[in-house]
Amino acid sequence: MAKAAQKTGIVEAERHPALAGRNASAAHVTLTALEPAERISLRAPEASLAALSKALGLTLPKKPKTSTSKGGRTALWLGPDEWLVIDDAGGDLLADCAKVKQLHSAVGVSHRNVAIGVTGPGAETTLNAGCPQDLSLAAFPVGGCSRTIFGKVEIVLYRTAEDAFRVECWRSFSDYVFTFLSEAARDAAA
Amino acid sequence: MLLIRCPYCEEERPELEFRNAGEAHIARPTDIAAISDDDFEKFFFIRQNPKGIIYERWRHLHGCARFFNAVRDTVSDKFVMTYKAGEPKPSKLPGVSK
Numbered sequence: 460m461a462k463a464a465q466k467t468g469i470v471e472a473e474r475h476p477a478l479a480g481r482n483a484s485a486a487h488v489t490l491t492a493l494e495p496a497e498r499i500s501l502r503a504p505e506a507s508l509a510a511l512s513k514a515l516g517l518t519l520p521k522k523p524k525t526s527t528s529k530g531g532r533t534a535l536w537l538g539p540d541e542w543l544v545i546d547d548a549g550g551d552l553l554a555d556c557a558k559v560k561q562l563h564s565a566v567g568v569s570h571r572n573v574a575i576g577v578t579g580p581g582a583e584t585t586l587n588a589g590c591p592q593d594l595s596l597a598a599f600p601v602g603g604c605s606r607t608i609f610g611k612v613e614i615v616l617y618r619t620a621e622d623a624f625r626v627e628c629w630r631s632f633s634d635y636v637f638t639f640l641s642e643a644a645r646d647a648a649a
Numbered sequence: 650m651l652l653i654r655c656p657y658c659e660e661e662r663p664e665l666e667f668r669n670a671g672e673a674h675i676a677r678p679t680d681i682a683a684i685s686d687d688d689f690e691k692f693f694f695i696r697q698n699p700k701g702i703i704y705e706r707w708r709h710l711h712g713c714a715r716f717f718n719a720v721r722d723t724v725s726d727k728f729v730m731t732y733k734a735g736e737p738k739p740s741k742l743p744g745v746s747k
């Protein structure tokens with residue numbers, strides 16, 4: 460290995476996403492290990508939001524439990540001065556934030572998180588096996604998002620459609636979350 | 650499961666998302682090196698632990714992650730109300746007679 464690297468001058472790194480290739484489906488639910496994405500944890504005071512929104516190309520949401528989406532990017536409200544921004548279109552979130560002079564903290568967490576798609580008429584029931592929040596459409600509408608818990612793990616939950624959720628969890632917990640979801644999916648009625 | 654209203658999330662959320670963070674409205678001495686051992690003991694260790702209404706700090710750890718204050722009845726475990734960190738102790742409590 461070392462010799463080969465010396466010869467070519469290139470050390471090749473092979474990336475294995477934590478849940479690569481893991482999928483599961485039950486009668487009413489499909490679980491998908493979602494594609495890797497760019498992510499930042501963004502902290503900023505009110506006075507910086509206009510400039511950050513402009514740089515990111517989407518308006519950072521200010522209302523609890525809401526999100527905004529534009530051009531493959533989604534900003535999820537996590538707290539009064541905290542957002543999780545996800546880019547699925549290959550954009551560079553950190554570079555965009557670096558242009559902003561106003562006070563903020565943008566930390567790259569692309570590889571910290573793993574995303575799992577939970578879709579189908581039984582998605583809500585499947586998630587409620589481990590998440591104590593009210594996930595009815597009235598309490599958790601499409602576009603709604605929240606940091607919460609799933610079993611013994613902290614997750615960020617984002618509802619992408621009436622019967623579809625995106626679960627973001629830290630990669631070292633992803634095996635636990637996926638296995639828990641798979642078991643819950645088997646029991647979930649529509 | 651208890652439902653606790655987070656003043657930042659503006660809704661009731663399951664208790665599993667929260668952590669208790671001790672008694673509220675304890676002011677840290679401005680010059681801690683200047684106070685006597687007795688005063689330090691009072692500030693640092695002595696807590697009211699009342700039977701009945703208590704003012705506590707809570708943190709919405711697995712939610713918005715903010716600290717806030719809550720008024721709780723230690724007999725019934727009922728939350729009377731919650732309010733944002735830094736706001737004054739409420740003078741009137743809803744549904745409490747004394």
Ligand SMILES: [Zn+2]
Pocket residue numbers: 655656657658659709712713714715
């Ligand atoms: Zn909250």
